[in-house]
Amino acid sequence: MTARLVLGLAITVAAFVVAGRRVFMLYRLARAGQPAEPGRTADVGTRLWTVATEVFGQRKLLKWTVPGAAHFAVFWGFVILGATIVEGFGALFQRDFHLPLIGTQAWLGFLEDLFIVAVLAGLVVFAVIRLMQNPRREGRRSRFFGSHLGPAWLVLFMIFNVMWTLLLYRGAQINTGNFPFPHGAFASQAAARVLAPLGKTANNVLETVGILLALGVVLTFLVIVVYSKHLHIFLAPLNVATSRRPHALGPLLPVYSGGKPVDFEDPDEDDKFGRGAIEDFTWKGMLDFGTCTECGRCQSQCPAWNTGKPLSPKLLIMGLRDHALAKAPYLLAGSDDERAALPEAVRAEADRPLVGDAEAGGVIDPDVLWSCVTCGACVEQCPVDIEHVDHVVDMRRYQVLIESAFPKEAGTMLRNLERAGDPWGRGARARLEWTAGLPFEVPVVDGELPADVEYLFWVGCAGALDDRAKRTTRAVAELLHEAGVRYAVLGSGETCTGDPARRIGQEFLFQELAKQNVETLNTAGAKKIVVTCAHCFNAIANEYPQLGGHYEVVHHTQLLSRLVAERRLVPVHPVDAAVTYHDPCYLGRHNRVFSPPREILGSVPGVRLTEMPRNRETSFCCGAGGARMWMEESIGTRINETRTDEALGTGAEVVTAACPYCIVMLTDGLNTRKQQGAAAEEIEVTDLSALLLRSVRGTGDPDGPASA
Ligand code: SF4
Ligand code: SF4
Incomplete structure (x- = not known):
């Protein structure tokens, strides 16, 4: 018992010292950022509810059924199996330790074992998903492309180690008579049956070894977590709790500097106009960067990434995080002398421009920054509420306002x-x-x-x-x-x-x-x-x-x-057409207007609506947002043509939308396909109001007499 206690306490102290140093450094790094705008901690009730639904309910993760269910099992496994860690620490002091009040109840033993099995099943699912989406084989199509693959496998392996060592010591405890649960712990009992033939002495040893192994693995895991992308385990609740409410879509924030909006008519001398260096981001920005799980959900939905542009919202956030960590010693140094004494690599990192091409050593390539259409698909998908669009626009602000650096075609529009x-x-x-x-x-x-x-x-x-x-x-x-x-x-x-x-x-x-x-x-x-x-x-x-x-x-x-619902407009004339509807990003995802356009189409007799595979929250941008309408699209394939192909894939004769930007982009896409002979001449793109007018008037002209 004494050796068990001494060894157990020694590894605990060592792990907490190593992890604590890292946590303190991360805390100081976040503090090195700018103050965030007010309101990040206001409205506590709503924020707690968001944490309850998004973190504990895994609301966003469960939108992807299979990986969501696996993550649900592993997340709740961590919560429930916290009890087994307490039991393991208690057993350092007292061999038959159990939690007060509930520690011997069969339901708790059952629940713990159920989640050991559920986590193991979750690990199998994760492993299969990772093998199926292996970026070495799938390339850019894999959502894990660019993620740190080795550490991800290591973490899966560590979670597996936690589970089997738990079963080892719990099985041995049953055989030595020190297990707290007489009934319910079905998986531990199965382990006990496997270990029983080894005899009581061996089980005594295995009990101690198992407990020390389980605690050792958990503590090693703790250290790995704070040094890796799995930091999200601790940061996600904090990031979700302090995220923009109701979400970081819709309006952009004004330019904030020092926690207050910049007054452009009378700016302060030290005002920052956007983000020109990593330390210009707010603590919330730093928190975002540290919270990214590298899951690639954002990347898989990004229209820029999916059409061959260099922008991936995941890689953008990872790039900012890696730069922040590499520059941290410089930012946290107390004096110029300390900074001068830093290794050359750290000082070189500190000199890198935040936005610049590879030759200039830029952290974010200009082509990455200017590829964003601000569609918000990344924000919508991110399970930990990272605010990609705000960060992109904040970096653009510095480039435009301070550096006067932006795609030259956009200059005409601005003038x-x-x-x-x-x-x-x-x-x-x-x-x-x-x-x-x-x-x-x-x-x-x-x-x-x-x-x-x-x-x-x-x-x-x-x-x-x-x-x-x-x-x-x-x-x-x-x-x-x-x-x-x-x-x-x-x-x-x-x-x-x-x-x-x-x-x-x-x-x-x-x-x-x-x-x-x-x-x-x-x-x-x-x-x-x-x-x-x-x-x-x-x-x-x-x-x-x-x-x-x-x-x-x-x-x-x-x-x-x-x-139409009030019958002040009565669509009576049939419009016999196969129709599809494109959700404009700034109407749908950014402002949640999904149903009214569909209600209008549903009211027009004869219209046969077929949805595109990507619709409503997962709609794919037309390519015009984020001022991209006025920039050349010279990298990869064209976003508007990709979306047009998706619309044509529904068999639509009429492609409808509800935004002039989308109409322009989809019309251009359709014209290209017509010129290529890939679309019939009769197919048209129109705002759905034109269809409604045709049905109300019965003119036979989809644009109504006014367009004649
Ligand atoms: S806003 Fe759209 S284009 Fe920009 S990074 Fe996010 S998903 Fe990609
Ligand atoms: S930004 Fe969000 S969605 Fe994208 S990889 Fe990171 S955690 Fe996943």
């Missing part, structure tokens, strides 16, 4: 926004051209909205200036007119919402445009706004409140589906 207030540079006078030929007058706001006007119809740059989007604007205008909805437009008073400027990182320009629009809308007394563009919808509804603009914003699909 047009500054000069003319729209990405095409057409100017305010062109904003009412879409109304020409309508059989009724579209009221234009002059000062305040008249009292009888219910909705301000926000047309948007594309809706006013792009020929394809103008058809949607006219269809919606006609439908609202048909339903007797009183609305008015701003006409030349409208300017770009600033969405493309914000997503490319030009926050200063975004704020200029947004403030101008907020002033216009507030002067008009706008309360309810209807928009046809998913990006305008997101900006006005979610981002304008940051600048004092508070409105009830509806997307046209929401308003039209309500008008």
Whole structure:
């Protein structure tokens, strides 16, 4: 007993010292980051509920049924089998130790053994998944491509070791009469039957060896965990608890520096405009990097990665984490002398630019940074609530605002926004051209909205200036007119919402445009706004409140589906067509508007809706978000063509969407396929409002008479 106690305590102290040093270093590293914006710890009740559902309920993980179930078993195994570790430590002091009150109850013995078996089964599933998705064979298609494979296998092996050593000492304990559970522990009893023929003396030895082995493996595992990606075991609850609520989708945060938003009209001298070095990230950013499990769920959904671009959200986060850890001694050094005395490799790491190409030693390649379409598929999938889009845009902000470094094609768009207030540079006078030929007058706001006007119809740059989007604007205008909805437009008073400027990182320009629009809308007394563009919808509804603009914003699909439900619009004429619907990222994933578009299609007689394999939360971007609409796509295959192929794969004759960006991208994709002879000439891409108008009017023209 004495040897058992001394050895057990010695390995415990050693492990806690080694692990504790690492944990303290990680804590100091997180503290080296900037303060986060306020509110990360507010609303404790909601945050606890999120931890309960996402960490303990494994909500996001269970969306992937097989790996989710395996992870559920292993996670809960860790929780339940915590009791066996306490029992093992107790047995160092007292051979027949048991937990107070419940320590001899059959149900506890059963539960512990059940989870030993469940964890072993989970390990088999994990091993099979890893073998099936071996990146050496599957290449980029594997979600584990780029993950640290050796450490992952080591951790699986360590968990296996924990399980068999538990069975060893519990089986031996039964044979020596020191096991706390007379009944219930079925797997331990099976182990005891195997060990019984060895005799009592051998079982006495095996009991001690088993306990020391089990504790030794657990303590070694503890050290491995804090030195590896399995740090997520401890960090995940913390990261989920402090994540953006309800999720890191929808609005972008303003530029924060030192825990407060930067005032662009009167910035402080030491304000940081985005993230230009790893220490510019907040402690939450550092926590994100440390929490990544390298599971690759984000990578598997990323449209950039899936079309051959160098961007993988997983590799981006891993790259930032590895750099933060390698630079840590430099960041944590107390003085210049200490920094000068650091090994050359550490000082070289500290000199690496955060964003730069391989030759410059950059941590993140510019092609990686500019490939992101901010679709949010990564954020949606991440089981530990990492906020990839915020980090991408924060790095873009520094590149644009401080380095003036961004893809040159986007420069034209930014100049047009500054000069003319729209990405095409057409100017305010062109904003009412879409109304020409309508059989009724579209009221234009002059000062305040008249009292009888219910909705301000926000047309948007594309809706006013792009020929394809103008058809949607006219269809919606006609439908609202048909339903007797009183609305008015701003006409030349409208300017770009600033969405493309914000997503490319030009926050200063975004704020200029947004403030101008907020002033216009507030002067008009706008309360309810209807928009046809998913990006305008997101900006006005979610981002304008940051600048004092508070409105009830509806997307046209929401308003039209309500008008159909109220029978103010009655689609009676059949539209005999096979149809599919593409969820725009900024309508669906970012703002959870999934049902209204489908309700509209469901209301049109004759429409046969077939969903694409990737729909709703898992929809695949059209390629236009994140200001990518105005950048060349020269690496890999084109995102819009990949999505068009998926739409064509449903057999659709009409591909519908509900955002002008998507319409443009999918139309381009379809035209390419038509030129290649891969799509029939009759197939069309259209906003679903055009289908609704056709059914309401029965004109036979899918775009309605207004588009003629
Ligand atoms: S937002 Fe979309 S494109 Fe950007 S990293 Fe995430 S999944 Fe990839
Ligand atoms: S960022 Fe999230 S989804 Fe992506 S690999 Fe890391 S843990 Fe998995």
